[in-house]
Amino acid sequence: MKTSLTRRQALKAGTLAASAAFVNLPSLFARSSSYNAEFVSMTDEERAFYYFEGQEGVKARLFANENPFGPSEKAIAAITNSLKDSYMYPFDERAELQRKIAAYEGVSEDHILLGAGSTQLLMAAGVAFGMKGGEIVISHPTFDSLPKYAEGVGGKLVKIDVDNGLNQQLGKMADAVNAKTSLVYTVNPMNPTGTQVSGQEMRDFCNSISSKAPVFVDEAYIDYHPEGLTASTISCVQQGKNVIVCKTFSKVHGFAGLRVGYCVARPDLLAKMKPFSTGGFDLSRPAVLAATASVDDKAFLSMSVQQTEESKQLLYKGLKAVGASVIPSFTNFAMFPIDMNGSTFLSRMKEKGVLVRSWNFKNQDWCRVSIGRKDEMEAFNKALAQVV
Ligand SMILES: Cc1ncc(COP(=O)(O)O)c(C=O)c1O
Structure with missing residues (x-):
C-alpha cells in the first residue's frame, strides 16, 4: 500500500505542474490512459x-x-438471444434503451447520457469539471473515481470530513461552495460508509446549492435507500435544476460485469461531459439488450x-x-x-x-x-x- 501512495503522490505532482496550462483533448487523453490504473x-x-x-x-x-x-432471468435471456446478432453495432437497440430509461426516469431522451458502467461517466464529469483547475467539493471519504479523474487533469479537491457517525456533512459542504467551485460531488447512499441522507435533505441541498454550482449526485445505491427510489434527486433534474444524477446497473440489477450506467441531466450539462464520453457507443449489444430487459423489472x-x-x-x-x-x-x-x-x-x-x-x-x-x-x-x- 505504501508503494501506491508514493505513486499517487508522484502522479499528483505531475498533473499539478501540467494544470497551469490549457489542456487540449489529445494530450489529456494520452495522459489519462497512461495513468489509467491509478484513476479507478x-x-x-x-x-x-x-x-x-x-x-x-x-x-x-x-x-x-x-x-x-442478479442479473435477472430476463436479462440473461436477452443476452443469450443477442449473441447471434452481435456482429452488428447496436444503434437502434441503444436508442431504444435510452428511450426506456428516459421513460423510467420521467425525462425526455435528450436528458440521458449512457456509459459502459457509471465509471465512464464519472470520468467524463471529473475531466469536464476538473480541467482548468476547477474546484470540486466532495465528502471525505467518498467514492473516489470522479475525484481522482478530476485531480488527474489539474482539478482541486475540497474535502469535507464525514461526521463521527460517518454521515456526509451537507451543511459544511454547502459552506465550502464559492465562486471557484466547478462541481459538488455527493453520493447517496454513500460508498464506502454505507450511510444515507434522506431524500428531502438531499433535494433541499441540491436546490439551494445548484444555483451556485452544478451538483453531481451519484445514486449507484439508491434502490437500497430506506425510502427507495423516492429518495432520488431525479425530481431536481425534472425541474430543470443544475443537477446531474448518475445511476448504474452494476448494483441492484447485478450487471457489474456487463457494464451499463447513465447520467440524467439537462442537455446543456450533459454537453459539458460529452466530449469526454463515447455517448454509449462503448456498450455492447448483449449489455444494451440485457439492460433494456432489466430497467423496469420491478x-x-x-x-x-x-x-x-x-x-x-x-x-x-x-x-x-x-x-x-x-x-x-x-x-x-x-x-x-x-x-x-x-x-x-x-x-x-x-x-x-x-x-x-x-x-x-x-x-x-x-x-x-x-x-x-x-x-x-x-x-x-x-x-x-x-x-x-
Ligand atoms: C458510488 C459508486 N458510484 C459508481 C460506481 C461505479 O460503478 P460502475 O462503473 O460499475 O457503474 C461504484 C462502484 O462500486 C460506486 O460505488
Missing part, C-alpha cells in the same frame, strides 16, 4: 491482491459491492433488494457475535471499525477465503464488507470470529 478506485497492488492471488479457495467475494442476486429489483436485506441481517448477527460496532448500512455493503491494521486484517481474512476491503480515516482502520449470498455471509462470519 483500486490501485494495481489492490487489484493483484484480489484478482491474481485471490482466485483459488475464495469462499466469499465481498470486496467490490457486486450483487450476486419484481426482480424488489427481490434483489429483499435478498440483500436478508443477507445483511446475517452479517449483523456475525458482527454482533464478535462485539463489532457496525455503522448502520443503507446499501449492499457495511462498514465497521477493526482493532487491527487494515492490510493485516485483509490478509488474515483472505487466508480464510474471504475477500473484503479496508480503509483508514479518522485515525481508525475500517473494514468494508459487501453483502453477498447467505453462504458468503456465513463464511465471512466464521472467518471474522477466527481473525479478530
Whole structure:
C-alpha cells in the first residue's frame, strides 16, 4: 500500500505542474490512459491482491459491492438471444434503451447520457469539471473515481470530513461552495460508509446549492435507500435544476460485469461531459439488450433488494457475535471499525477465503464488507470470529 501512495503522490505532482496550462483533448487523453490504473478506485497492488492471488479457495467475494442476486432471468435471456446478432453495432437497440430509461426516469431522451458502467461517466464529469483547475467539493471519504479523474487533469479537491457517525456533512459542504467551485460531488447512499441522507435533505441541498454550482449526485445505491427510489434527486433534474444524477446497473440489477450506467441531466450539462464520453457507443449489444430487459423489472429489483436485506441481517448477527460496532448500512455493503491494521486484517481474512476491503480515516482502520449470498455471509462470519 505504501508503494501506491508514493505513486499517487508522484502522479499528483505531475498533473499539478501540467494544470497551469490549457489542456487540449489529445494530450489529456494520452495522459489519462497512461495513468489509467491509478484513476479507478483500486490501485494495481489492490487489484493483484484480489484478482491474481485471490482466485483459488475464495469462499466469499465481498470486496467490490457486486450483487450476486442478479442479473435477472430476463436479462440473461436477452443476452443469450443477442449473441447471434452481435456482429452488428447496436444503434437502434441503444436508442431504444435510452428511450426506456428516459421513460423510467420521467425525462425526455435528450436528458440521458449512457456509459459502459457509471465509471465512464464519472470520468467524463471529473475531466469536464476538473480541467482548468476547477474546484470540486466532495465528502471525505467518498467514492473516489470522479475525484481522482478530476485531480488527474489539474482539478482541486475540497474535502469535507464525514461526521463521527460517518454521515456526509451537507451543511459544511454547502459552506465550502464559492465562486471557484466547478462541481459538488455527493453520493447517496454513500460508498464506502454505507450511510444515507434522506431524500428531502438531499433535494433541499441540491436546490439551494445548484444555483451556485452544478451538483453531481451519484445514486449507484439508491434502490437500497430506506425510502427507495423516492429518495432520488431525479425530481431536481425534472425541474430543470443544475443537477446531474448518475445511476448504474452494476448494483441492484447485478450487471457489474456487463457494464451499463447513465447520467440524467439537462442537455446543456450533459454537453459539458460529452466530449469526454463515447455517448454509449462503448456498450455492447448483449449489455444494451440485457439492460433494456432489466430497467423496469420491478419484481426482480424488489427481490434483489429483499435478498440483500436478508443477507445483511446475517452479517449483523456475525458482527454482533464478535462485539463489532457496525455503522448502520443503507446499501449492499457495511462498514465497521477493526482493532487491527487494515492490510493485516485483509490478509488474515483472505487466508480464510474471504475477500473484503479496508480503509483508514479518522485515525481508525475500517473494514468494508459487501453483502453477498447467505453462504458468503456465513463464511465471512466464521472467518471474522477466527481473525479478530
Ligand atoms: C458510488 C459508486 N458510484 C459508481 C460506481 C461505479 O460503478 P460502475 O462503473 O460499475 O457503474 C461504484 C462502484 O462500486 C460506486 O460505488
